[in-house]
Amino acid sequence: MTAIRLDPEMVAAWADVVNDHNPLHLDPAFAARTRFGHPIVHGSLLVALLCDAASTPLPPLRIRFRAPIPVGSTVDIPDGLPQLEVTPL
Numbered sequence: 001m002t003a004i005r006l007d008p009e010m011v012a013a014w015a016d017v018v019n020d021h022n023p024l025h026l027d028p029a030f031a032a033r034t035r036f037g038h039p040i041v042h043g044s045l046l047v048a049l050l051c052d053a054a055s056t057p058l059p060p061l062r063i064r065f066r067a068p069i070p071v072g073s074t075v076d077i078p079d080g081l082p083q084l085e086v087t088p089l
Helices: 008-018 028-032 044-053
Strands: 003-006 072-077 086-089
Touching: 008 044, 044 072
Parallel strands: none
Antiparallel strands: 003 072, 072 086
């Protein structure tokens, strides 16, 4: 199992990679005024981490996010993908 902390620096770096600078992911003051109340991690970053953790090529995936993951959270990616456990802030 691999624990990965999704800190603001990682999220900002990912925003640069995918050219998605939505303030919902990067600006705490903006995000505080949304229904989430805080910045949330890009879904594409989570998918990339899952794909990277897979030891074999993944088949086409249908992914449903059940809840947003706050920036600063730690995700545990188990060896037996596709489960993803989230540790709240």
